[in-house]
């Protein structure tokens with residue numbers, strides 16, 4: 001992503017934060033989302049999914065992206081996350097896997113990129129504090145969760 005694009009991306013998040021502070025201030029899980037933030041997150045999450053995830057996990061999320069055949073491990077079928085968790089979307093676990101920073105510290109390297117680090121680098125822009133960058137990272141992960149929850153098979 002170009003520098004301008006990434007700054008725009010950051011501003012887009014903080015624009016949303018400014019427009020809807022009560023909504024974004026809550027530490028909600030996707031299942032409990034109600035109201036205005038969901039469509040915005042869904043759109044951002046869908047965009048990020050297409051850009052960063054579909055190459056391995058496939059456009060449909062079934063783990064059949066064009067890069068999959070070159071990996072040692074098969075990318076997971078992301079439409080089965082709820083089904084494999086007794087019908088409930090495991091938001092917290094999925095967020096940790098996507099983020100990856102904690103995971104990699106404990107388990108070492110993995111086939112999937114560490115998106116927490118990647119989003120942090122992308123969030124870098126002049127004058128933004130580390131805590132604000134972290135908010136951008138968390139928002140992007142939340143947006144991905146909202147999107148992923150919509151592709152779960154029943």
Ligand code: HEC
Pocket residue numbers: 048049052053054055056057067071073074075076078081094097098110111112113115144
């Ligand atoms: C380079 C290929 C690649 C990309 C790109 C990729 N993944 Fe993965 N992903 C994998 C592989 C391989 C696994 C399974 C093995 C592992 O844990 O490394 C996996 C596992 C996962 C899991 C765990 C599923 C489970 O049932 O435990 C989730 C969730 C996930 N990916 C989400 C994402 C999201 C969201 C993105 C985009 C931000 C993404 N992945 C991008 C390769 C990729």
